[in-house]
Amino acid sequence: xxYCSPPSDDVNIVRMSAAAMTPVAVNPAALPAPxxxxxxxxxxxTLYLGGHTAQDAAxxxxxxxxxxxFRRAFGNVLTTLGEVGxxxxxxxxxxxxxxDIPDYQAHTREIGAVWRELAGRVYPAMAAIGCTRLWQPEAxxxxxxxxxxxxxxxxxxxxxx
Numbered sequence: 001x002x003y004c005s006p007p008s009d010d011v012n013i014v015r016m017s018a019a020a021m022t023p024v025a026v027n028p029a030a031l032p033a034p035x036x037x038x039x040x041x042x043x044x045x046t047l048y049l050g051g052h053t054a055q056d057a058a059x060x061x062x063x064x065x066x067x068x069x070f071r072r073a074f075g076n077v078l079t080t081l082g083e084v085g086x087x088x089x090x091x092x093x094x095x096x097x098x099x100d101i102p103d104y105q106a107h108t109r110e111i112g113a114v115w116r117e118l119a120g121r122v123y124p125a126m127a128a129i130g131c132t133r134l135w136q137p138e139a140x141x142x143x144x145x146x147x148x149x150x151x152x153x154x155x156x157x158x159x160x161x
Contacts, residue, residue, distance in 0.1 A: 024157055028083040031076055032059035040080040045154050047084055049145040051097070052076040053136055061138045066103050067110045073143045074118055081145075085153040088119030093146040096128045100140060104128065 026040035026047065027033070032055055041048045054062045054069035055076065062072045078088060098104050104111065115123075124145075134142050 026080055026083050026157055028079050030057065030079050031055070032057060039076070040083070042084055042156060045149050045151060047081060047086060047090075047147045047149060049077050049080055049143075049147065051135075051142040051144050052080070053134060053139040053142050055136075061136050065107070066098075066100070066140050067107050067114065069139070069141045070104075070111050071114045071118075073141050074114065077143050077145055078118060081147055083155075083157065084149055085155040086147050086149045087153070089122045090147040090149050091119070091122075091124040091145050092148055094124050094126045095144045096126070097131050097134065097142040097144075098128055098140065099131060099133055101128065101130045103140070 021044050024042045025038040026042050027038055031039055034050075037050055039050050039052070041050070052073050053076075054072035056062055056072065062068055077094075081087070081090065096104075134140075
């Protein structure tokens with residue numbers, strides 16, 4: 001199979017410089033200072049969101065059940081996304097790790113309401129994966145994601161616009 005390129009005057013080709021493709025750590029001041037990881041890594045206009053648990057600003061897992069932990073963990077994802085100008089609709093993939101899938105399933109209505117409150121009715125590709133435990137023993141949920149931020153909203157940490 002062969003592919004032909006369209007004439008260059010018919011296509012808007014974006015070429016990213018090597019500097020634009022250099023990974024940049026994204027660590028919002030509102031989240032606990034990371035040690036040995038980044039809350040997110042921006043490469044070009046793609047943000048790879050690290051695993052976010054339900055940590056508060058003091059790095060403690062919030063009390064309560066799965067709904068409260070989902071709210072905080074997803075809020076931490078959105079805080080990191082917002083740090084580079086991203087919005088919930090920019091999420092293209094979300095992976096949720098759970099220590100208790102039946103508990104999550106029992107609270108899907110409430111979790112769905114929290115999602116809509118924080119992100120609206122846009123849903124990226126998603127997966128939920130059961131695991132025996134997470135890094136913090138009291139954590140019930142960890143959320144990873146990938147977002148693609150439009151250039152007109154993209155803010156690269158450390159660069160002036």
